[in-house]
Amino acid sequence: MQAHCDPTDTVEIWFDFASNYSHISVMRVEDLAHRCGVTVVWRPFLLGPIFKEMGWETSPFVVYESMGRYMWRDMERQCAKYDVPWKKPSVFPRSSTLPTRIALLGSDEPWIGEFCREVMRMNFLHDLEIDDAVAMQSLLNRLGLAGEQLIRQAKQAESKNVLRQQIERARELGIFGAPTFFRGREMFWGNDRLDDAIAFVAQRRAVSE
Amino acid sequence: MQAHCDPTDTVEIWFDFASNYSHISVMRVEDLAHRCGVTVVWRPFLLGPIFKEMGWETSPFVVYESMGRYMWRDMERQCAKYDVPWKKPSVFPRSSTLPTRIALLGSDEPWIGEFCREVMRMNFLHDLEIDDAVAMQSLLNRLGLAGEQLIRQAKQAESKNVLRQQIERARELGIFGAPTFFRGREMFWGNDRLDDAIAFVAQRRAVSE
Numbered sequence: 001m002q003a004h005c006d007p008t009d010t011v012e013i014w015f016d017f018a019s020n021y022s023h024i025s026v027m028r029v030e031d032l033a034h035r036c037g038v039t040v041v042w043r044p045f046l047l048g049p050i051f052k053e054m055g056w057e058t059s060p061f062v063v064y065e066s067m068g069r070y071m072w073r074d075m076e077r078q079c080a081k082y083d084v085p086w087k088k089p090s091v092f093p094r095s096s097t098l099p100t101r102i103a104l105l106g107s108d109e110p111w112i113g114e115f116c117r118e119v120m121r122m123n124f125l126h127d128l129e130i131d132d133a134v135a136m137q138s139l140l141n142r143l144g145l146a147g148e149q150l151i152r153q154a155k156q157a158e159s160k161n162v163l164r165q166q167i168e169r170a171r172e173l174g175i176f177g178a179p180t181f182f183r184g185r186e187m188f189w190g191n192d193r194l195d196d197a198i199a200f201v202a203q204r205r206a207v208s209e
Numbered sequence: 210m211q212a213h214c215d216p217t218d219t220v221e222i223w224f225d226f227a228s229n230y231s232h233i234s235v236m237r238v239e240d241l242a243h244r245c246g247v248t249v250v251w252r253p254f255l256l257g258p259i260f261k262e263m264g265w266e267t268s269p270f271v272v273y274e275s276m277g278r279y280m281w282r283d284m285e286r287q288c289a290k291y292d293v294p295w296k297k298p299s300v301f302p303r304s305s306t307l308p309t310r311i312a313l314l315g316s317d318e319p320w321i322g323e324f325c326r327e328v329m330r331m332n333f334l335h336d337l338e339i340d341d342a343v344a345m346q347s348l349l350n351r352l353g354l355a356g357e358q359l360i361r362q363a364k365q366a367e368s369k370n371v372l373r374q375q376i377e378r379a380r381e382l383g384i385f386g387a388p389t390f391f392r393g394r395e396m397f398w399g400n401d402r403l404d405d406a407i408a409f410v411a412q413r414r415a416v417s418e
Binding site: 054055064066067069070073074077081174175176177187189190192193196 | 263264273275276278279282283286290383384385386396397398399401402405
């Protein structure tokens with residue numbers, strides 16, 4: 001049975017291609033949302049500048065060793081729990097600027113979901129660099145898109161500006177980690193809150209009907 | 210139907226009476242564990258010295274403002290989800306040394322679970338100080354225990370030593386937050402992992418039967 005669908009039934013996913021828990025949510029969110037009649041709004045951004053303001057030069061999982069050690073074991077268990085294929089990457093966190101700019105160009109396009117999942121698979125399953133024009137162009141071409149043109153566009157000053165504004169918006173929203181979900185002003189942090197976020201959207205809809 | 214019970218079917222809960230997410234787990238853990246035939250091992254400790262080593266002079270929810278703002282909203286939702294009564298305390302994080310020393314004296318006693326829940330209710334429901342000899346003695350008496358004697362014992366050098374060793378043990382185990390659950394060397398961080406931790410113990414038992 002198809003759930004009732006309404007353009008206001010949306011959940012925003014704010015994520016960074018470098019973030020390991022974002023990997024799990026990026027792989028899960030669209031299936032889960034569609035099953036509940038909820039539309040995903042993709043909000044790629046970079047955590048780096050936000051972490052820097054918190055006093056961290058890199059991921060807290062690198063800054064705090066015991067936290068990092070735990071996180072990799074937790075990733076193993078969580079990916080098994082949600083049936084999300086993954087392999088611990090040899091580099092963490094990976095630079096993610098170029099795919100983020102590309103995702104910002106395509107955030108309203110029909111290919112955005114598949115693009116995001118493919119970039120995540122490159123990083124967290126195939127252990128490949130993602131901040132790489134050759135690899136990104138090849139991925140875009142495989143998705144049937146004009147790779148060369150999109151890469152050129154992503155490298156322009158305008159794309160740089162859009163990304164800067166996106167990070168500024170994340171900061172204004174009070175985002176301090178990823179993934180973070182929003183329905184209106186209601187904020188949910190972490191893959192652990194993905195189900196709650198979707199349920200919140202569905203519940204709001206039920207009340208307003 | 211009573212689940213099969215075995216003395217090895219245990220889950221350790223490492224918690225701090227000052228920690229808000231520990232409140233939710235302390236209120237939930239015994240019911241949940243007993244329903245699965247699992248015994249709770251209570252491991253009270255202090256997060257303060259561990260946070261200090263991570264460079265934080267207080268809770269990260271105070272150090273990082275946006276994280277703290279989010280946490281209180283999340284507490285509201287999580288306590289509603291798990292049906293745990295609470296009220297945002299006017300002081301956070303509260304000093305928790307004395308109740309922790311008392312809990313260490315009683316960690317193998319039949320009153321430990323109820324004592325821990327009562328201290329949590331004082332802090333996170335009734336908004337009362339807990340690092341207070343008069344309040345603790347009154348609580349212990351209400352539980353039918355020798356309050357005055359326990360307080361005297363908790364203030365002795367031996368109790369101070371036991372607490373210091375407990376914190377050292379937490380550090381050795383790689384604990385960086387609370388609540389943290391253990392079954393053997395398997396570690397689960399946060400109230401979000403309580404169900405997984407109990408399921409892990411129950412599953413191990415099923416395999417070994």
